[in-house]
Amino acid sequence: MTATAPATPAELRRLIAAGRWTGPTAGLLDGYQQANLVIVPKDLAYDFLLYCTRNPRACPVLAVTEPGDPVIRLGGTVADLRTELPRYRVWRHGEQVAEPTDITEYWREDAVGFLLGCSHTFEGPLRAAGVPVRYAEESAAPPVYVTRLPTRPAGRLAGPLVVSMRAIPARLVPRAVEITSRYPAGHGAPVHIGDPAVLGITDLARPDFGPPPVVEPGDVPVFWACGVTPQLALPAVRAAYTITHYPGHMFVFDHTVDAGPDEELPLAARGGP
Known part of the structure; x- marks a missing residue:
């Protein structure tokens, strides 16, 4: 279900969480920071962070959650990664098993979420x-x-x-x-x-x-x-689970790309080769 185009990222995320927006975010809310999502078990999180820092053009890290905490906090944006993206992809042991609009049932206590910059x-x-x-x-x-x-x-x-x-x-x-x-x-x-x-x-x-x-x-x-890059690297690891956004269905922050968040962006968002 797709409602009338929202006026703000917060409104978009509310519509998504209510199941009223399941479509792509490309072309929405010009000027706001959009992001790719990757969720991995804690025992894979260091390898993934290292992969991102070695490939900052494809995987510019914007934010990382604490293990088990589904809430992203960056500047003025506070949001639940389980419910505030329009669609997801779920893998188990390297095999894709679902493309849900809510990943609450797939969330694990050792899950670490990464938000990566997006060309939208x-x-x-x-x-x-x-x-x-x-x-x-x-x-x-x-x-x-x-x-x-x-x-x-x-x-x-x-x-x-x-x-x-x-x-x-x-x-x-x-x-x-x-x-x-x-x-x-x-x-x-x-x-x-x-x-x-x-x-x-x-x-x-x-x-x-x-x-x-x-x-x-x-x-x-x-x-x-492109932020789809890690979706080709992760399945080969055959981790117990990995979760990503569905292509084109991104997380949208409350800050604009020119103003930035209220706090400094880390890693590749500060620059890079």
Whole structure:
């Protein structure tokens, strides 16, 4: 069920918790910080944090919960990770078992939640600067591709880099790079511009996740690191459980990307390579 588009992140999260919003968050609430979710057992949390710090473009860490505590607290945002994202994915021993809209029954006492920056964050600033963000009519989300580029492994975690793509008019590509580089908490500047084959993408029209791209004459494909990256690394560990957001169905903070939270963001949100 999807209600009328909310006016604030807090209103969106209330609708989600009440089961009245189950759709994607892409294109909603321009200017507010959106985030990917990863929940792992405590015995995997250090490896995952290390994986994030070694791959900050794909996994910019915004916040981490205490083990067993489902509540995220960052600046003015206080929210329950079990109920305030529109949809989730649940794995057991590396096999996906559910895509629920509430993970209360899957939460464990040793669970550690991570919120990672998301590229939906910079789409509002792009639009405000006159850079078009084109999506297929059936989905307000970008196409996503698995590349042949490896991420830096950490402990038990390893896997390929995943990227999202937005087709940008050639004359506006420098502007898009300038704008997105200001938002390391939203994956920052592109990781590649131009020929998809350099990334091992053989058919741009057939993404691994999400809808096909919308490319108009004169556009150039521009690729950003994507928060789906850990969803390919985690199943191979075959942990007792892992939980993530459903692609495109993100957590939305109360602070804007330009104002930031009331307290300093940690790790990659302060910058990075």
